[in-house]
Amino acid sequence: MMITGKELGLHMKDHSAPLVELLQKHILFNLSRAKCLGLFIISMLNSRTVNMSLLCNRMPSGIKAASWYRRMQRFISEISISWRVLPVMLVMMTGFEQEQKWVLCLDRTNWKFGKRHINILYLAVSFHGIAIPLFGIF
Incomplete structure (x- = not known):
């Protein structure tokens, strides 16, 4: 038996309309x-x-939840979003492009997958305590 988020008291309202409009546009x-x-x-x-x-x-x-999980798996396997478009879209969605000063964050992480090291370097902009990625090197 599958339990939904609503049954767990985790149901939240759908506030995605402005985001959906931006996704369709950009x-x-x-x-x-x-x-x-x-x-x-x-x-x-x-x-x-x-x-x-x-x-x-x-x-x-x-x-x-099981239906959403399968839907997201299909979505992730079928869709490819350009890394060049994503930062522009994220900045436009937040309205951050109108800010006078930008606080930039540089973050590096290193994972080990078996014997292989995976290094990721990201440049992000800080907006209300959230880092919005602008550029990454893998």
């Missing part, structure tokens, strides 16, 4: 895909995790 998604990504982004921001199992329990639509 990434040229159809409405269904823009809504899917918009809800996923809102869920990540609200729950402060990228764990899909946890995120799918918090989706606002009342759809079962």
